[in-house]
Amino acid sequence: MEPSVSIIFIIVGAVVAISLFLYILPVNLWFTAQLSGVRINLLNLVLMRLRRVPPSLVVNAMITSTKAGLNITSNEIETHYLAGGHVNNVIKALISADKANIPLDFKLATAIDLAGRDVFEAVQLSVNPRVINTPPVAAVAKDGIQLIAKARVTVRANINQLVGGAGEETILARVGEGIVSTIGSSTSHKEVLENPDSISKVVLSKGLDSGTAFEILSIDIADIDIGENIGAKLQTDQAEADLKVANAKAEERRAIAVAFEQEMRAKAQDARAKVIEAEAQVPLAMAEAFRNGNLGIMDYYKMQNIQADTEMRGAIAKPGSSSGKTDKK
Template identity: 65%
Template sequence: MDGSFVSLVFFVVVGVIALSVFFSFVPVMLWISALASGVKVGILTLVAMRLRRVVPARIVNPLIKGHKAGLDLNTNLLESHYLAGGNVDRVVDALVAAQRADIDLGFERAAAIDLAGRDVLQAVQMSVNPKVIETPVVAAVAMDGIEVRAKAKVTVRANIERLVGGAGEETIIARVGEGIVTTIGSSQRHKDVLENPDRISQTVLNKGLDAGTAFEILSIDIADVDVGKNIGAQLQTDQAEADKRIAQAKAEERRAMAVATEQEMKARVQEMKAKVVEAEAQVPLAMSEALRTGKLGVMDYYNLQNLQADTHMRKSFGHVDEKADAGIDDEQG
């Protein structure tokens, strides 16, 4: 009795484990949901998905959703997109949204857009509900030298045909900014831009800035226009300051050259004085040599000394007369 009971319990436990393994490997409930929704998916197909390491729910649930929306889909299409690394659920949602919005979008194009890294569902929604892109403040200088700051709002709609390989929002913003700079820079006066800001939007819109992008520009509206700095006056001031510094540098260079010339002249004068002193030092030696050799007599030497003393006395009288004349002129003044 006890042995049969143990055997019964053993078989029950083994059966429960086997059923658990079976239902965990074979998605029976998912197969039942598909049949109840009118989607024909074989149980062996679900098992094969398990073997191919595909989550059956990621395929069957979007398939049920697409079938209810009237889309012509099958497990092979969805499974191949899943194995390629795509988001099957998002692609099916995009197809359903495109069908409701009467947008021509097939599974192959939607899958290509999804694999390209773009949100295909957001692209479909943007095709129905355009998006507004706000550019940063763009600063440009008019011909009169006044800086003008402008900010624009660009209304774009996704272009399904150019989503694969088309440029993104950054390109739109860059091109609009370039158009704003060109329009402001070609204006004669900054007041013309302030009086007619729609001129910027019209000029930029006519340039076809959406070429090669994943969007279609619907409108460009100038959100804000402000007057900035007087760049022309600032440039002139900077140029004048630069010219002033150049002139000061040249004057300093000329002064340095003059000082150097003066120092050189002083050095030459000192050199000449040194030569004179050296020559004067040679005079007594020459006279003594002349006296010693008999070329100069004693009386000649005395006459020379008297001549020098007389000359010195006359110079002294001359200095006294000059000082006296200067004193008389001071008294008369």
């Protein structure tokens, strides 16, 4: 029993040793690369292990690129992997770009990939343009009528602008700005409804795709709806505002008039008080005249008669008095 157990341990140890040797020295992978026409040193595969780079990833990428006619070295692939890039995605993008005659080299592809963009999707977008639907854009023509337009923007990726270029949001914002500007410069909303393609021509002529990661191929107006009569609404609001201002000014003038009337009444009351005060001085003056001998009793009676006669004449002269009616008869 003891010799057989030792043999089993020896066999297991040999298998483990061989597996470990083949893992450190990937002969099968090297042999596959040689059969595929990829010239790579076996020592480089061992060093890849030590640098924590999967040799299978590098070899498979080199096999794929070599079969596609691309000249990419193992050092370039290894460097991109260590930089955190997606090697397989870059290789697929290079192959697609080469087949579609799109100028794209390994350096630009890795830069796009490391910038966070999907380089393979970008190449596909260059071959198959994408249609972007803009949200409803509201604008007002010079005649005050609001128009609500929707557009379809056909774009394709601009490979050379993918690094540092603006995205779809910028395209939508610029197209919306162009639509608002074009409708706003139109004399009448009827002109826009009759020729909606005029919006597309004006917007396209502005070069809205400059500095973006896309190239605008066409802008098509999908729908235009008539909104509110903004001009009439503004005039109505202005009229209401003017009415409020006029009412406020009228109320101010009325308040001034009321204040002036109250002031005049106060002055009249003050004048009456002064008259009453002056009349109160008459009896005192008469008494003083009697004491000083300047006024006699007969003079006083004559004055009383004159006052009575004056009051009688005033009563007769009043319209509607009984004496007046008798005289008329």
